[in-house]
Amino acid sequence: xxxxPITDAEKQNVADSVQVHKFGGSSLADAFCYRRVARIVTExxxxxxxxxxxxxxxxxNRILAIINAKDSPGDTASILLDQLEQxxxxxxxxxxxxxxxxxxxxxxxxxxxxxxQWLAGEETITHNAELLSYGELWSARLLAALLQKQGTRADYxxxxxxxxxxxxxxxxxxxxxxxxxxxxxxxxHSGTRFIVTGFIARGLDGESLTLGRNGSDYSATLxxxxxxxxxxTIWKDVAGVYSADPRKVERVVSLPTLDWTEAExxxxxxxxxxxxxxxxxxxxxxxxxxxxxxxKVENQKTRIGQFHDTEPRGKVFxxxxxxxxxxxxxxxxxxxEKLDQLDLTPLVSWVEPENHTQYLVFHQNHADYxxxxxxxxxxxxxxxxxxxxxxxxxxGNRIQETDQFSxxxxxxxxxxxxxxxxxxxxxxxxxxxEQSLDSRLLNRLHSQLFNYRRSLGVLVIGRGNIGSAWLExxxxxxxxxxxxxxxxxxxxxxxxxxxxxxxxxxxxxxASDFDRLARPYxxxxxxxxxxxxxxxxxxxxxxxxxxxxxxxYPSLFANGMHIISANKRAGSADETLYREIRTIQxxxxxxxxxxxxxxxxxxxxxxxxxxxxxxxxIRSISGIFSGTMSWLFENFTKGVNFSDLVKEAKTRGYTEPxxxxxxxxxxLVRKLLILAREIGLKxxxxxxxxxxxVPQHLRDISAADFMSNVTEMDxxxxxxxxxxxxxxKVPRLLASFSVSQDNKVTASIGIEYIPExxxxxxxxxxxxxxxxxxxxYSEMPLVISGPGAGKHVTAGGVQSDLxxxxxxxxxxx
Numbered sequence: 059x060x061x062x063p064i065t066d067a068e069k070q071n072v073a074d075s076v077q078v079h080k081f082g083g084s085s086l087a088d089a090f091c092y093r094r095v096a097r098i099v100t101e102x103x104x105x106x107x108x109x110x111x112x113x114x115x116x117x118x119n120r121i122l123a124i125i126n127a128k129d130s131p132g133d134t135a136s137i138l139l140d141q142l143e144q145x146x147x148x149x150x151x152x153x154x155x156x157x158x159x160x161x162x163x164x165x166x167x168x169x170x171x172x173x174x175q176w177l178a179g180e181e182t183i184t185h186n187a188e189l190l191s192y193g194e195l196w197s198a199r200l201l202a203a204l205l206q207k208q209g210t211r212a213d214y215x216x217x218x219x220x221x222x223x224x225x226x227x228x229x230x231x232x233x234x235x236x237x238x239x240x241x242x243x244x245x246x247h248s249g250t251r252f253i254v255t256g257f258i259a260r261g262l263d264g265e266s267l268t269l270g271r272n273g274s275d276y277s278a279t280l281x282x283x284x285x286x287x288x289x290x291t292i293w294k295d296v297a298g299v300y301s302a303d304p305r306k307v308e309r310v311v312s313l314p315t316l317d318w319t320e321a322e323x324x325x326x327x328x329x330x331x332x333x334x335x336x337x338x339x340x341x342x343x344x345x346x347x348x349x350x351x352x353x354k355v356e357n358q359k360t361r362i363g364q365f366h367d368t369e370p371r372g373k374v375f376x377x378x379x380x381x382x383x384x385x386x387x388x389x390x391x392x393x394x395e396k397l398d399q400l401d402l403t404p405l406v407s408w409v410e411p412e413n414h415t416q417y418l419v420f421h422q423n424h425a426d427y428x429x430x431x432x433x434x435x436x437x438x439x440x441x442x443x444x445x446x447x448x449x450x451x452x453x454g455n456r457i458q459e460t461d462q463f464s465x466x467x468x469x470x471x472x473x474x475x476x477x478x479x480x481x482x483x484x485x486x487x488x489x490x491x492e493q494s495l496d497s498r499l500l501n502r503l504h505s506q507l508f509n510y511r512r513s514l515g516v517l518v519i520g521r522g523n524i525g526s527a528w529l530e531x532x533x534x535x536x537x538x539x540x541x542x543x544x545x546x547x548x549x550x551x552x553x554x555x556x557x558x559x560x561x562x563x564x565x566x567x568x569a570s571d572f573d574r575l576a577r578p579y580x581x582x583x584x585x586x587x588x589x590x591x592x593x594x595x596x597x598x599x600x601x602x603x604x605x606x607x608x609x610x611y612p613s614l615f616a617n618g619m620h621i622i623s624a625n626k627r628a629g630s631a632d633e634t635l636y637r638e639i640r641t642i643q644x645x646x647x648x649x650x651x652x653x654x655x656x657x658x659x660x661x662x663x664x665x666x667x668x669x670x671x672x673x674x675x676i677r678s679i680s681g682i683f684s685g686t687m688s689w690l691f692e693n694f695t696k697g698v699n700f701s702d703l704v705k706e707a708k709t710r711g712y713t714e715p716x717x718x719x720x721x722x723x724x725x726l727v728r729k730l731l732i733l734a735r736e737i738g739l740k741x742x743x744x745x746x747x748x749x750x751x752v753p754q755h756l757r758d759i760s761a762a763d764f765m766s767n768v769t770e771m772d773x774x775x776x777x778x779x780x781x782x783x784x785x786x787k788v789p790r791l792l793a794s795f796s797v798s799q800d801n802k803v804t805a806s807i808g809i810e811y812i813p814e815x816x817x818x819x820x821x822x823x824x825x826x827x828x829x830x831x832x833x834x835y836s837e838m839p840l841v842i843s844g845p846g847a848g849k850h851v852t853a854g855g856v857q858s859d860l861x862x863x864x865x866x867x868x869x870x871x
Contacts, residue, residue, distance in 0.1 A: 113193025298360030
């Protein structure tokens with residue numbers, strides 16, 4: 059640890075750039091879990107973040123069992139120690155190799171040699187905390203080494219090297235000394251992920267101390283507080299905090315946010331997800347605690363912070379199937395004084411003056427502590443424990459003002475309620491029941507208390523013609539959409555700047571607000587931030603033509619986001635990337651809707667999927683797939699220069715930014731690939747025969763130079779027009795693919811001469827037409843036609859995809 063003082067600028071840099079993550083023992087239960095955590099740390103933790111870890115699996119319980127067995131007859135303690143050594147060294151062997159494995163194995167062997175010396179009485183270890191600390195130390199060493207093996211800059215920190223505390227039932231942290239020690243260790247090493255032991259600290263006399271059970275969650279927020287970070291993420295085996303315990307109640311809803319007071323009250327009432335001590339060190343004005351699932355990273359998470367909720371609302375229905383109820387005789391003055399000094403706050407207490415009695419209700423977890431206290435207090439018959447009681451509670455901001463409070467009281471009128479109380483701060487209503495709880499009662503109460511509208515956060519990438527049209531369309535239809543879900547646009551981005559607001563951006567004057575409020579961003583970095591958005595679901599609407607955005611689709615899916623795309627680059631990517639996108643999409647169970655990539659707003663993909671889901675087989679699709687090319691060729695008649703039409707189409711926004719994307723048929727290739735893949739065909743770019751309209755010498759120059767020389771297209775296009783007219787036909791740019799009975803696929807794009815009376819030769823300029831032959835439509839094809847270009851048509855197609863997504867999400871829940 060360096061002795062060079064840490065400057066204020068370095069402290070501020072740490073506070074602004076570092077976050078803290080915490081993984082409990084169940085997240086590190088075996089080698090598979092370690093690899094999963096390493097992947098999470100690599101993908102979701104910043105390069106300089108700290109990771110607090112617990113002992114792996116049941117290591118702490120194993121150590122306690124060895125300590126308890128040490129003085130017992132026989133060799134039980136030695137056998138248990140052998141098993142612990144096999145478990146720890148087995149993890150090293152499975153996860154590491156080479157020098158890393160050799161180094162950690164030597165350290166492990168040294169540790170267990172010391173344990174055996176202690177068992178044999180050859181070494182004195184007076185504090186059990188010294189022995190218990192090994193569990194966290196082993197976890198931190200191993201996870202840091204695994205990250206190093208995977209190419210990540212990582213190191214571990216023994217918390218006893220910085221965390222100083224005075225010994226007490228709850229050790230008293232020496233904050234300033236601990237902060238300086240930690241900053242000296244961390245600040246000089248930007249870009250290193252440090253793995254920190256939870257649960258343990260160093261006493262004033264140099265002894266090891268433990269911070270108690272649930273001490274690792276407390277360690278995480280404590281470390282975050284010492285560094286003044288903005289966020290601590292606690293990774294658990296559940297996806298945040300739910301409206302009720304999902305192990306007891308069906309159809310629970312995960313909560314996007316909890317205010318500090320709500321979270322503390324929920325913890326006080328015995329939530330298995332949260333522990334009261336976790337909140338002790340927190341700077342409530344700065345820090346946010348995010349509770350996420352390490353098992354399913356993409357799931358909703360709960361953010362706990364200073365959200366200043368003003369609307370009264372019940373959020374969580376919680377229960378304890380058994381509580382400790384004590385009846386205290388108030389005539390025993392000495393006992394009452396001792397109770398006042400009891401270092402444990404009851405869940406509920408009340409006095410019945412007429413009976414000269416007081417009632418105290420405690421969590422079942424405190425049974426052993428209370429039993430010892432009662433023995434020491436020599437309470438005789440003045441305190442009686444009454445069995446068979448349970449607890450129900452509803453937690454939320456200003457709970458008494460909510461309809462849920464009235465519903466709760468009404469439903470409880472049918473139960474055996476011994477006591478009904480409001481918390482002092484008004485953020486919970488608690489009922490003590492003289493009866494057991496069953497799942498039917500809990501499910502009925504939950505369903506009557508909560509009828510959540512799920513929420514969807516929308517990030518729009520691309521604010522050009524289509525983006526502008528869709529934002530206006532969404533603004534007009536928002537009230538109707540929000541009847542299904544609470545849908546909010548939380549971000550608008552172009553290639554360089556992003557306007558992000560988790561409360562939802564104001565769409566009234568969004569264009570001018572964007573210019574004022576947008577900031578530079580990097581999309582790959584935004585992926586780390588977006589999963590923290592307080593919404594049940596997230597969707598990215600990609601209205602760009604950017605290849606770099608399409609390449610990030612796997613990461614978007616893996617980070618829990620759905621995608622609505624008007625960008626054809628992903629659906630028409632090379633086969634390897636396309637399969638990766640599909641694999642990740644299915645693995646993370648995300649939705650990908652892209653009806654506008656072919657046919658703008660036409661229901662083409664919906665029709666194809668409906669046919670296939672009904673059992674039909676598609677044999678060929680052909681037609682005019684491009685609204686741009688349709689407009690050009692329908693307007694291309696004798697006496698009209700083709701180059702003038704190209705210029706006009708570009709001005710109207712019909713073409714891609716570089717018209718050669720249309721004229722070279724590259725845009726059509728993408729559409730053909732998307733359609734073919736939609737019906738399950740393995741088709742790639744090299745499998746399609748393509749006739750480009752762009753002369754060879756104009757293909758590799760800049761877009762501006764091309765537009766300056768576009769008149770050079772006129773002569774060959776006029777020759778084509780005359781050649782077709784000599785046979786009573788007109789030129790049209792057609793795309794097609796077909797599947798033979800033996801599943802051989804042929805695909806082509808090029809000019810064909812069509813009789814002047816044919817439907818393909820008489821479209822409205824800009825119209826698309828798709829001619830579909832199937833096993834059922836074999837003699838007369840299914841024809842789908844309509845506008846194939848235009849910002850309003852495409853925006854309508856995007857809106858249709860959004861409506862379909864809302865339907866899927868609603869059915870899923």
